[in-house]
Amino acid sequence: MKLGIVGLPNVGKSTLFNAITNAGAQAANYPFCTIEPNVGVVAVPDYRLDKLAEMYEPDKYTPAMIEFVDIAGLVKGASKGEGLGNKFLSHIREVDAIVHVVRCFEDGEIVHVDGSIGPKRDIETIxxxxxxxxxxxxxxxxxxxxxxxxxxxxxxxxxxxxxxxxxxxxxxxxxxxxxxxxxxxxxxxxxxxxxSAKPIIYAANMSEGDFSGNVEENPFYQEVQEIAATEKSQVLPICAKLEEDIADMSREDKLMFLEELGLEKSGLDRLIQKCYELLGLISYLTAGKQEVRAWTITRGTKAPQAAGKIHSDFEKGFIRAEIVSFDDLMACGSMAAAKEKGLVRLEGKEYVVQDGDIILFRFNV
Structure with a gap:
């Protein structure tokens, strides 16, 4: 999945980009790489994969990945090639969804490009x-x-x-x-x-005070919500400064800090969850001593097409899928125990894969 982060100057776009890509590098020692200065690849946090890794002690641990692109260069007239307009538009064309950072905080030291805070105007500009x-x-x-x-x-x-x-x-x-x-x-x-048909999440960037207080009372946030409702988009309240502050923390310190704020998840985790919902995505899992891995598919995908995510031969020669739900496996403690209780099912070509299914594909080519 490829997400483009956009926004006007001084709205917190690059702060958020730097914070979430850095957080992705640190959390649970997930793999991370920077392809170029404005692109970061982060692992999708998934506690189910962590639990499977504890159970199987695999040689390889492979979470689903998301690519974030910090898209810069927007000015009025971008559609006519002004500024870096053509480059900006070409980058947007390549992403699956847009994360539009909208400034929802007052700060006299950070000048707004238009002289005042106005989420409606900022959203309209882009x-x-x-x-x-x-x-x-x-x-x-x-x-x-x-x-x-x-x-x-x-x-x-x-x-x-x-x-x-x-x-x-x-x-x-x-x-x-x-x-x-x-x-x-x-x-x-x-x-x-x-x-403008691409799915969009408006990241309403607030001050630490507003974010840790009653988010709903922020008039700028309310403005963003009204716009999102008219175009069937989603809104995520976030504090880029806070995300920046916790990016370098250990997993334990981060969880403790978030708990003090009354939050269960970091901004990165909540953003990824929103993106999965927005794009209708789920994950199925494969597990064994060789590797535990998460595979991202569209909700409603049938077993052969899900198998094709691993290799096209799996789809062409699909015979059946051996499936156990994550919750059932955890309750039983082992695959052998799950089989004894009849919780491991054999499913055919018409089976619709569910989020959290642990699957072993049988195929013949």
């Missing part, structure tokens, strides 16, 4: 650049479909839908909130690489 780029894409698609409709009337429905989409975008509304009226429209829509 969203409009994405929308302007999308309008250009839709215009080209309308032109193509209109020409095709002269020879085949079936394209008239596509032209009508695209015209409706263009009007929606010209109202300053993101493609995320566009209403699709049929499966045919959904298919057309999914084939258009729209930037």
């Amino acid at each position: 969203n409009l650049e994405l929308i302007f780029s999308d309008i250009d894409i839709v215009d080209r698609r309308i032109d193509r479909a209109s020409k095709a409709a002269k020879g085949d009337k079936k394209f008239l429905a596509e032209v009508e839908m695209l015209e409706r989409l263009k009007h929606h975008l010209e109202e300053g509304l993101s493609a995320r909130g566009f209403e699709l009226l049929s499966d045919a429209e959904k298919e057309i829509f999914s084939d258009i690489p729209l930037l």
Whole structure:
């Protein structure tokens, strides 16, 4: 999974990026690498994998990974190539979801690029650049479909839908909130690489005081929530400064510090959880002496396609899947005990994999 972190200058975007990628390096000795200065890869924290590692003492421990990209260079006019506009837009095009950091705190020492705090205005600045780029894409698609409709009337429905989409975008509304009226429209829509259709989480960056107090009372946070509700997006209250402070702590100190604040999870953990929910992702697990590993799949994936995540041969030659739920395995204490109690199931090609399934695939190529 690849997440792009965006935001205007001085909103805490780079502070958050540096904190979460550093936290990912330290927590439970997870693997970490920096590919280039603005890209960080972190492990997805998963207590289930830790428990399996205790049980199997594997030679290799492989968590799911997320790539965070600190996308810089946005200015007004980016969609027309201003500043680093084209680079900014190309980076957005490559990510699965956007984490938009929005400043929700007052601080006289940190100057806002527009002179005052205004989440609605800040969100519109970035969203409009994405929308302007999308309008250009839709215009080209309308032109193509209109020409095709002269020879085949079936394209008239596509032209009508695209015209409706263009009007929606010209109202300053993101493609995320566009209403699709049929499966045919959904298919057309999914084939258009729209930037403003990408799933988004608004990271409402607050001061330590506001974040540790009643988050809901922050008027800036309320403003972000209202915008997210209109476009079916999600909001995550966060304090980038706090995340920076705990990034270098040991796991034990971090948990103790978060507990004092009344928090169960760090900002990184909560952000990853939100992203999984937003993108409809789950993890299944494989376990043995050789390796314990988490595999990320889309919710609703059937067993053969889940097997294909490991290797295409597993999907082609799929016979069956031997499955036990994580909770059942932990309750039994061993795979042998789980088998004795009849909790290890054999499932076929139509089985829909569940979050936390521990799977051994049987295949023949």
